[in-house]
Amino acid sequence: xxxxxxxxxxxxxxxxxxxxxxxxxxxxxxxxxxxxxxxxxxxxxxxxxxxxxxxxxxxxxxxxxxxxxxxxxxxxxxxxxxxxxxxxxxxxxxxxxxxxxxxxxxxxxxxxxxxxxxxxxxxxxxxxxxxxxxxxxxxxxxxxxxxxxxxxxxxxxxxxxxxxxxxxxxxxxxxxxxxxxxxxxxxxxxxxxxxxxxxxxxxxxxxxxxxxxxxxxxxxxxxxxxxxxxxxxxxxxxxxxxxxxxxxxxxxxxxxxxxxxxxxxxxxxxxxxxxxxxxxxxxxxxxxxxxxxxxxxxxxxxxxxxxxxxxxxxxxxxxxxxxxxxxxxxxxxxxxxxxxxxxxxxxxxxxxxxxxxxxxxxxxxxxxxxxxxxxxxxxxxxxxxxxxxxxxxxxxxxxxxxxxxxxxxxxxxxxxxxxxxxxxxxxxxxxxxxxxxxxxxxxxxxxxxxxxxxxxxxxxxxxxxxxxxxxxxxxxxxxxxxxxxxxxxxxxxxxxxxxxxxxxxxxxxxxxxxxxxxxxxxxxxxxxxxxxxxxxxxxxxxxxxxxxxxxxxxxxxxxxxxxxxxxxxxxxxxxxxxxxxxxxxxxxxxxxxxxxxxxxxxxxxxxxxxxxxxxxxxxxxxxxxxxxxxxxxxxxxxxxxxxxxxxxxxxxxxxxxxxxxxxxxxxxxxxxxxxxxxxxxxxxxxxxxxxxxxxxxxxxxxxxxxxx
Numbered sequence: 001x002x003x004x005x006x007x008x009x010x011x012x013x014x015x016x017x018x019x020x021x022x023x024x025x026x027x028x029x030x031x032x033x034x035x036x037x038x039x040x041x042x043x044x045x046x047x048x049x050x051x052x053x054x055x056x057x058x059x060x061x062x063x064x065x066x067x068x069x070x071x072x073x074x075x076x077x078x079x080x081x082x083x084x085x086x087x088x089x090x091x092x093x094x095x096x097x098x099x100x101x102x103x104x105x106x107x108x109x110x111x112x113x114x115x116x117x118x119x120x121x122x123x124x125x126x127x128x129x130x131x132x133x134x135x136x137x138x139x140x141x142x143x144x145x146x147x148x149x150x151x152x153x154x155x156x157x158x159x160x161x162x163x164x165x166x167x168x169x170x171x172x173x174x175x176x177x178x179x180x181x182x183x184x185x186x187x188x189x190x191x192x193x194x195x196x197x198x199x200x201x202x203x204x205x206x207x208x209x210x211x212x213x214x215x216x217x218x219x220x221x222x223x224x225x226x227x228x229x230x231x232x233x234x235x236x237x238x239x240x241x242x243x244x245x246x247x248x249x250x251x252x253x254x255x256x257x258x259x260x261x262x263x264x265x266x267x268x269x270x271x272x273x274x275x276x277x278x279x280x281x282x283x284x285x286x287x288x289x290x291x292x293x294x295x296x297x298x299x300x301x302x303x304x305x306x307x308x309x310x311x312x313x314x315x316x317x318x319x320x321x322x323x324x325x326x327x328x329x330x331x332x333x334x335x336x337x338x339x340x341x342x343x344x345x346x347x348x349x350x351x352x353x354x355x356x357x358x359x360x361x362x363x364x365x366x367x368x369x370x371x372x373x374x375x376x377x378x379x380x381x382x383x384x385x386x387x388x389x390x391x392x393x394x395x396x397x398x399x400x401x402x403x404x405x406x407x408x409x410x411x412x413x414x415x416x417x418x419x420x421x422x423x424x425x426x427x428x429x430x431x432x433x434x435x436x437x438x439x440x441x442x443x444x445x446x447x448x449x450x451x452x453x454x455x456x457x458x459x460x461x462x463x464x465x466x467x468x469x470x471x472x473x474x475x476x477x478x479x480x481x482x483x484x485x486x487x488x489x490x491x492x493x494x495x496x497x498x499x500x501x502x503x504x505x506x507x508x509x510x511x512x513x514x515x516x517x518x519x520x521x522x523x524x525x526x527x528x529x530x531x532x533x534x535x536x537x538x539x540x541x542x543x544x545x546x547x548x549x550x551x552x553x554x555x556x557x558x559x560x561x562x563x564x565x566x567x568x569x570x571x572x573x574x575x576x577x578x579x580x581x582x583x584x585x586x587x588x589x590x591x592x593x594x595x596x597x598x599x600x601x602x603x604x605x606x607x608x609x610x611x612x613x614x615x616x617x618x619x620x621x622x623x624x625x626x627x628x629x630x631x632x633x634x635x636x637x638x639x640x641x642x643x644x645x646x647x648x649x650x651x652x653x654x655x656x657x658x659x660x661x662x663x664x665x666x667x668x669x670x671x672x673x674x675x676x677x678x679x680x681x682x683x684x685x686x687x688x689x690x691x692x693x694x695x696x697x698x699x700x701x702x703x704x705x706x707x708x
Contacts, residue, residue: 001126001128001195001196001200002095002126002128003203003204004095005095005096005126005127005128006096006128006196006200006201006203006204007204008071008072008095008096008128009072009095009096009097009098009128009130009137009196010137010139010186010188010204010208011139011141011143011144012042012071012072012096012144012146013042013043013071014042014043014044014045014068014069014070014071014072015035015040015042015043015044015045015070015071015072015073015074015146015148016044016045016046016047016060016063016066016070016072016073016074016094017031017032017035017044017045017046017047017074017076017148018047018063018073018074018075018076018077018085018089019047019048019075019076019077019101020032020046020047020048020051020054020059020076021048021051021054022048022051022054026076027076027100027150028048028076028077029054029055030150031074031076031100031136031148031149031150032044032046032054032055033055034147034148034149034150034151034154035074035146035147035148036055036057038145038146038147038154039145040144040145040146040147041142041143041144041145041146042071042144042146043068044057045057045060045063045066045070046058046059046060047059047060047061047062047063047066048060048061049061049062062088063085063088063089063092063094064088064091064092066092069093070089070092070094071094071095071096072094072095072096072097072098072148073085073086073089073094073096073097073098074097074098074100074136074148075089075097075098075099075100075101075131075132076100076101077101078101078103079101079102079103079104079111079114079132080103080114082099082101082114082118082132083114083117083118083121086099086118086121086122086125086127086129087121089125089127090121090124090125090127094127095126095127095128096127096128096129096130097122097127097128097129097130097131098129098130098131098134098136098137098148099118099129099130099131099132099133099134099191099194100131100132100133100134100135100136100150101131101132101133102132102133103132103133104118104132104133104192104194105192106133106192115132115192115194118132118194118195119194119195122194122195123195127195128195128196128200129194129195129196130188130189130190130191130195130196131189131190131191131192131194132191132192132194133167133191133192134167134189134190134191134192135149135150135151135164135167135170135171135189135191136148136149136150136151136189137149137186137187137188137189138151138154138155138174138184138186138187138188139185139186140154140155140156140157140158140183140184140185140186140210141157141185141210142157149170149174149187149189151170151171151174151175152174152175153174153175153178154178155174155177155178155182155183155184155187156177156178156181156182156183156184157183157184157185158182158183158184158185158295159183159185159210159211159212159213159295160182160183160184160185160211160212160213160214160215160288160291160292160295161184161185161186161187161188161205161208161211161213161214161215162177162184162186162187162188162214162215162216162217163188163190163198163201163202163205163214163215163216163217164187164188164189164190164216164217165189165190165191165193165198165217165218165219165220166189166217166219166245167189167191169217169284170187170189170217172284173187173217173284173288174187176284176285176288177288180288181427181431182288182291182292185208185210185211186205186208186210186211188201193222197221197222197223198216198218198221198222198227199222199223199226199227199230202214202227202230202231202234202240203230205234205238206230206233206234206238211238212238212294212295213238213239213240213241213291213294213295214234214238214239214240214241215240215241215242215287215288215291216240216241216242216243216278217242217243217245217284217287218242218243218244218245219244219245219246220604221272221604224272224604224605224606224628225605225606225628227272227276228272228275228276228628231276231277231278232275232276232277235276235277235278235454235457235458236277236458237458239279239294239454240276240277240278240279241278241279241280241281241287241290241291241294241450242273242278242279242280242281243280243281243282243283243284243287244266244269244273244280246266267608267626268602268605268608268626268628270626271608271626271627271628272605272628274627275627275628275631275635277454277457277458279450279453279454281450285443286446289436289438289443289446289447290446290447290450290451292436292447293412293414293436293447293448293450293451294450294451294454296434296435296436297412297413297414297434297435297436297451298410298411298412299412299451299454299455299458300379300380300411300412300448300451300452300455301379301411301455302379302452303326303327303328303379303449303452303456304327304328304329304330304331304377304378304379304380305322305327305328305329305330305378305379305380305381305382305445305448306329306330306332306352306353306354306372306375306378306380306381306382307319307322307329307352307353307354307381307382307383307384307441308353308354308356308365308368308369308372308381308382308383308384309353309354309355309356309383309384309385309386309441310355310356310357310358310360310364310365310384310385310386310388310391311355311358311384311386312349312355314384314386314416314418314441315353315354315355315384315441316353317441317442318353318382318384318416318441318442318444318445319353321441321442321445321446322382322445322448322449325445325446325448325449326449326452326453327380327445327448327449327452329352329353330352330372330375330377330378330379331352331377332350332351332352332354332372332375332377332378333375333376333377336371336372336374336375337350337351339371340354340367340368340371343364343367344356344364344367344368345357348364354368354372356368358386358388359388359390359391360391361390361391361392361395361396362392362395362396362398362399363399365383365385365396365399365400366399366403369381369383369399369400369403369413370403370407373403373407373409373411373413374409378411379411379412379452380411380412380413380414380448380451380452381411381412381413381414382413382414382415382416382441382444382445382448383400383413383414383415383416384415384416384418384441384444385397385415385416385417385418386418386419387417387418387419393417393419393423393426394425394426394429396417397415397417397425397426397429397430398429400413400415400430400433400435401429401430401432401433401435402433404433404434404435405433412448412451413435414435414436414437414438414444414447414448415430415435415436415437415438415444416437416438416439416440416441416443416444417430417437418439418440418441420439423437460634461634462634463632463633463634463635464632464633465630465631465632465633465671466632466633466668466672467672468503468504468668468669468672470504471502471503471504471669471672471673472502472503473502473676473677475498475499475502476499476502476503476673476677477677479491479495479498479499479502480499480677480679480680480706482495483495483706484679484706488537488706489681489705489706489707489708490537490538490540490703490704490705490706491703491704491705491706492535492536492537492579492582493510493533493535493542493582493701493702493703494510494511494512494535494582495704496683496702496703496704497510497582497699497702499677499704500673500685500699500702503669503672503673504669505666505669505685505699506662506666506696506697506698506699507698507699507702508584508585508587508698508699508700509526509584509585510526510582510583510584510585511525511526511582511583512535512579512580512581512582512583513562513580513581513582513583514579514580515562515580516558516559516562516563517559518580519532519558519559519562519580519581519583520555520558520559522583523552523555523558523583526583526584526585527585528552528553528554528586529551529552529553529586529588530552530558530583530584530585530586531548531549531550531551531552531583531584531585531586532548532549532552532558532561532562532565532581532582532583532584533547533548533549533565533581533582533584533701534547534548534565534566534568534569534578534581534582535578535579535580535581535582536569536573536576536577536578536579537576537577537579538573538575538576538577539569539572539573539576540703540705544572545568545569545572545573546564546565546568546569546572547565547568547569548565549561549564549565550586551586551588552586558583561581562581565581566578566581584700587689587698587700589689589691589698591655591656591691591692592689592690592691592698593648593649593658593689593690594613594614594615594686594687594688594689594690594700595611595612595613595614595663595687595688595690596610596611596612596613596614596615596618596624596684596685596686596687596688597609597610597611597663597666597667597670597684597685597686597688598610598611598682598683598684598685598686599629599670599673599674599680599682599683600681600682601674601678601680601681601682601707605628606628606629606674606675607628607629607671607674607675607680608626608627608628608629609626609627609628609629609631609639609667609670609671609674610624610625610626611624611625611639611640611643611663611667612624612625612643612645613643613645613648614686614687614688615686615687618686623643623644623645624643625639625642625643627639627671629670629671629674629675630671630672630675631667631668631671633664633668636664636665636667636668636671637660637664639667640660640663640664649663649690656692656693657692657693658690658691658692658693659690659691659692659693659694659695659696659697660693661693662690662691662696662697663688663690663697666685666688666697666699670683670685678707679706679707680704680705680706680707681705681706681707681708682703682704682705683702683703683704683705684702684703684704685699685701685702686701686702687700687701688700
């Protein structure tokens with residue numbers, strides 16, 4: 001996609017509305033009216049073969065009849081006519097188009113074929129095509145001032161851009177920002193994404209000097225890997241916030257591995273956003289709450305917040321919310337507390353939260369706000385003001401605004417003026433000073449926490465993707481090739497362990513035995529005690545068929561266990577091809593911790609890595625976290641801190657700390673394996689037995705499933 005064509009889409013000097021109508025109740029008329037009456041700074045041409053003029057402007061039968069160049073075509077005609085219209089635009093040399101018309105892939109196969117046709121036309125003419133089935137786009141830049149949508153309102157100018165995959169959500173968002181007076185730089189409704197998708201628009205917004213914060217409403221991603229790389233670059237200097245709809249696992253395909261069963265699409269998107277620095281939110285209200293703070297206030301240096309309030313209850317609520325969302329209550333210095341004590345009434349609280357008590361006027365707010373901004377232990381401030389009969393809310397707002405503008409300590413300030421009525425002037429005063437106000441303290445605390453989270457991302461340590469050179473890729477490929485030649489997808493445990501050994505995993509010694517006597521001989525080589533596990537390409541879950549016997553101490557126990565395993569497996573899966581048993585050294589490690597590592601190859605995203613608490617309860621407790629491969633070194637270590645059972649890794653109730661370095665290395669080796677061996681569809685290491693710090697880890701059990 002040519003950048004100059006995307007630029008023509010976003011900032012056109014001339015627009016043709018193809019399908020502009022003389023009838024007031026039509027989409028074509030609404031789009032044309034919004035452009036014409038919205039102070040658009042370019043030239044707009046209505047195109048309608050049945051009209052001489054529309055709203056007093058001369059109409060043209062075709063875009064080909066327009067005597068001047070056209071930068072952007074806004075297409076609002078029946079779906080069946082869209083290909084012909086786009087062909088004419090291509091012939092005319094129009095570099096960009098927005099197809100608002102519906103009736104494409106969203107209605108079924110016939111519409112999908114029509115959409116494929118317009119995609120091909122866009123590619124043929126290198127046209128920046130947005131849509132179809134979309135709301136349109138808005139650019140509030142005073143040098144453009146274009147509302148090419150059929151929405152009712154034009155948002156005020158600002159530095160927040162919003163990309164929406166849903167037209168209906170886009171309409172709701174526009175109504176919200178107009179009602180809340182939130183400024184936008186761009187509004188872009190991508191619809192079905194036949195040609196242009198979010199990555200193309202993100203690239204343009206990254207370069208846009210009028211955009212400081214980017215918001216996304218997504219239902220899917222066209223190019224997830226490209227999104228990760230692009231978003232990582234953009235979030236270094238511009239925050240991206242996203243709502244991703246469809247959080248349930250219904251429709252997730254059945255999987256043979258624990259990882260596949262646990263990895264719904266929502267977990268994939270959580271991983272994708274986490275790895276790319278995108279802040280995920282739940283609601284439109286949260287989306288714009290966070291965006292306002294990020295767009296208006298300087299970034300915090302840390303997570304220590306001071307709360308200034310005139311009421312104890314809201315102060316406590318704000319404290320609880322701050323801690324809940326990951327902020328720390330700033331420990332005020334002795335100097336700050338002493339100066340507050342000198343100037344505040346005896347009943348006031350000089351601890352954090354600072355309670356100025358109910359009769360506090362603007363002078364107390366000025367004193368407290370000045371002191372906490374000067375305090376070296378404070379990174380951000382939340383000001384709460386509840387309406388009392390003796391308080392002039394506007395005077396307090398002017399005081400907060402003045403200090404925010406003039407104070408040398410450039411720290412973020414958010415407010416919560418909790419009056420439900422008569423806040424218009426208060427909000428105007430605060431907005432003029434670029435201070436976001438929230439109706440309730442909890443929302444303000446959440447917004448500050450989002451700012452801290454973004455700042456943490458920007459200032460995070462950078463680590464590379466580690467590549468291990470001690471791997472034997474050819475050995476791994478031979479194992480996979482042999483399974484392919486035999487028409488198998490499942491790699492039984494001897495092959496799975498051999499493949500993992502080729503990639504440097506710390507496996508436990510073991511060997512395939514086809515008879516009881518052979519099992520005894522292997523046991524002698526390994527040394528007692530041993531474990532026996534059934535080996536069959538048709539048996540994936542060995543425990544379910546009674547195919548595992550642990551802690552065998554003698555030759556007789558090995559022979560009896562071999563026979564018992566074979567009989568149980570044959571009874572449970574009569575059609576199974578029983579290769580024998582895998583004889584493995586039994587690792588008796590009472591202090592070891594069982595964790596799980598896994599990989600599930602998502603068709604749209606590539607390999608998804610999983611880490612969590614392992615053993616038989618993995619799918620019951622579901623204490624797991626995910627990353628999309630390849631994973632960086634720091635990302636591997638962060639996975640260890642994201643499970644609920646992370647305290648077990650640190651050492652709990654007298655237990656020693658676990659070897660987290662060994663786990664992180666296994667995660668990185670699994671990441672490399674997943675990237676390099678694309679034939680692998682699913683892989684579980686469960687359990688990986690982790691010893692105390694410095695003693696490493698051991699792969700006790702593994703299963704690998706190949707792609708279809």
